[in-house]
Amino acid sequence: MRILVVGSGPVGLMFCAKLSREGHECVLIERHDFNQTFSRASTLQPATLELLSEFACWPELLAQGEVVSDVMSWNLERSTQQRSSYDALSAQTRFPYRLHLHQAALRAELIAELQASRCCCLVDKADAVALQFDRCNQGVSVRVNRFGSSGLSQTFQGDYLILCDGARSVLRDQLGLRFEGYDLPTPVVRLSVPMIPDSLQGQLAGVSYVQSEGGSVSCLKMTDGWRFVLRPRLSELRQALAGTAWARQRLAGVFRDCVPAQWWESIPAMRDSYRVAQRCVKTRQVQRVFLLGDVAHVTNTRGGLNMNFGLIEAYALASCFLNHPDWQALQHWNLTWSRLTQDALMARTQQLLAGRTPRFLRSSSESFGALMRASLLDLLSYSKSLRR
Known part of the structure; x- marks a missing residue:
């Protein structure tokens, strides 16, 4: 055959x-x-x-890969966090974790x-x-x-x-x-950075879904840094696809209580985007x-x-x-x-x-x-x- x-x-x-x-x-x-x-x-x-x-x-x-067991939802407007762990699946699998690769x-x-x-x-x-x-x-x-x-x-x-x-x-x-x-009317935008400040890393789990007034951000810990996934509004699309400035500004606004805005402006970063359907x-x-x-x-x-x-x-x-x-x-x-x-x-x-x-x-x-x-x-x- x-x-x-x-x-x-x-x-x-x-x-x-x-x-x-x-x-x-x-x-x-x-x-x-x-x-x-x-x-x-x-x-x-x-x-x-x-x-x-x-x-x-x-x-x-x-x-x-990066082994990730903990997942978190963080609502910044309500100042609430909800955590869960893949450890709960230990009886069902030899691999009670996600692998970020x-x-x-x-x-x-x-x-x-x-x-x-x-x-x-x-x-x-x-x-x-x-x-x-x-x-x-x-x-x-x-x-x-x-x-x-x-x-x-x-x-x-x-x-x-x-x-x-x-x-x-x-x-x-x-x-x-x-x-x-x-x-979907707008693409997903990803910003990858080699590190984040300790003040923010101490707040995030290996997978964190963050809700804020400006929208949602998914945060993923990778072996070579962090990946932030953002979803721009239709009115923001042109800016979101024109370099890294829009993503940096969005993250600076979301995490303004944890990280100085200047840090997001200076950190080396890579941006890419792709359509979702x-x-x-x-x-x-x-x-x-x-x-x-x-x-x-x-x-x-x-x-x-x-x-x-x-x-x-x-x-x-x-x-x-x-x-x-x-x-x-x-x-x-x-x-x-x-x-x-x-x-x-x-x-x-x-x-x-x-x-x-x-x-x-x-x-x-x-x-x-x-x-x-x-x-x-x-x-x-x-x-x-x-x-x-």
Whole structure:
């Protein structure tokens, strides 16, 4: 069995790593260079850590990441704080914490593991532009344009095709699948700094959701500093996307009682931004093609839920293939994860739009169940049930 995979983000890499680890052949096709270093999602939830711990690269991933157990909600207007700890999940998982790890580091380790495997063929600088089923529906092919002076076109053939090529997938459109939902009116803006003053660090947990008169701020502790996630209003959009000044001013206003404004003006910082949407397809399977990750769903960014959900579903599909599935088993995977996308992923992230505080920090009476859902541990059984 030969499986083609388009897209080498974390989700595509998880799928290939699971297959190749068990000796199954796959071809991973990537539009860009495999050495790209862009990084967006940075949070790995306990359910995902359970799966990643199976791979040889796990010790290195753990060493490069920031282990975060405590989460805090801080309402500055009301001068109230609510704290919770992943330690409450100790009986349910070996990993009662979040791991904050740059996506580029996760990709690099998984790619290195695949390169050491004889089962995965890595093809980069190849833009997948068209797919085609054979006449008897016994296979599928993908045509790619190779970047470079040669400008060659090449066709790859396989028994199945896995699309992990992102929210703007051309191949998904060729399948006639609608990416239903909506885009949020403004992007997320992130400001990364190498440090914060002790006066503020003593106030924050490793993950802190801060509410203030000026809006919400998510604060994440990383191994190389802190990452602040801000959501500008539509009227602030031009300023927010023009350098770092807007983000610095917003943080100076939010934390004015802890940090002098001059500190935010002088600290070295990097800013980036990205669009946020709530979209998904209704089905994950069209004949011999399956959809994983951003090509199938994009959501609000809180807690890295979209990426973590994609990693778990990729593991589950790879496990399904490893069990030598028939069509009934593959259709069962499709129905299960199409339903979970709507009932779990989309429903949970919808609650976090506009910077709302996670439910496990809002109600002590339901904190354990809400923390289980936020960590995606309640979905782990859907991947475990498919293990060999």
